[in-house]
Amino acid sequence: TQLLEQSPQFLSIQEGENLTVYCNSSSVFSSLQWYRQEPGEGPVLLVTVVTGGEVKKLKRLTFQFGDARKDSSLHITAAQPGDTGLYLCAGASGNTGKLIFGQGTTLQVKP
Amino acid sequence: EAGVTQSPTHLIKTRGQQATLRCSPISGHTSVYWYQQALGLGLQFLLWYDEGEERNRGNFPPRFSGRQFPNYSSELNVNALELEDSALYLCASSSMHRGYTFGSGTRLTVV
Numbered sequence: 001t002q003l004l005e006q007s008p009q010f011l012s013i014q015e016g017e018n019l020t021v022y023c024n025s026s027s028v029f030s031s032l033q034w035y036r037q038e039p040g041e042g043p044v045l046l047v048t049v050v051t052g053g054e055v056k057k058l059k060r061l062t063f064q065f066g067d068a069r070k071d072s073s074l075h076i077t078a079a080q081p082g083d084t085g086l087y088l089c090a091g092a093s094g095n096t097g098k099l100i101f102g103q104g105t106t107l108q109v110k111p
Numbered sequence: 112e113a114g115v116t117q118s119p120t121h122l123i124k125t126r127g128q129q130a131t132l133r134c135s136p137i138s139g140h141t142s143v144y145w146y147q148q149a150l151g152l153g154l155q156f157l158l159w160y161d162e163g164e165e166r167n168r169g170n171f172p173p174r175f176s177g178r179q180f181p182n183y184s185s186e187l188n189v190n191a192l193e194l195e196d197s198a199l200y201l202c203a204s205s206s207m208h209r210g211y212t213f214g215s216g217t218r219l220t221v222v
Contacts, residue, residue, distance in 0.1 A: 042115075
């Protein structure tokens with residue numbers, strides 16, 4: 001059974017601080033996706049990483065896919081209150097149409 | 112471009128009843144995916160439909176079923192509702208498996 005372990009589960013920081021969220025598995029994924037979900041809404045895709053070692057930047061967010069395509073990280077620089085939300089990583093494997101989701105990281109950024 | 116639309120937004124049913132949830136994908140997307148997001152369990156893959164056919168299903172009992180119509184919209188049916196079926200049901204669509212667009216979900220409450 002493929003699992004994605006996401007850590008930390010909860011993170012409460014002050015505005016301006018940096019943070020990193022980790023997503024780890026013993027399984028290899030063909031791609032890894034990061035989503036952000038607001039209460040009462042569906043997850044919104046932030047980025048997809050496909051190649052081992054790949055790094056993608058989205059403004060203050062930096063996403064990295066591990067060399068072996070088993071893990072990923074999300075780093076936020078100078079967090080802002082607008083970054084508050086639930087961050088989810090999800091791995092795809094083959095042509096199954098199935099994403100394996102991590103349990104999520106609830107981030108609270110205090111002004 | 113209209114996003115993925117789901118209806119109804121909220122549904123309250125009694126244990127043992129049947130629930131029908133609907134999803135309209137983004138125009139041009141032929142694949143529709145259904146996920147269950149129950150409290151404390153994260154997002155669990157339910158079903159994948161593509162070109163009118165069921166392509167894959169997750170580890171859910173047969174009372175969870177669905178179909179995809181010629182216009183690529185989809186319906187999820189849950190029979191013999193149980194209390195633990197209470198959850199947010201999310202539909203997503205894609206034209207490739209690299210990134211999903213999710214709808215806002217249907218909140219199903221079984222009492």
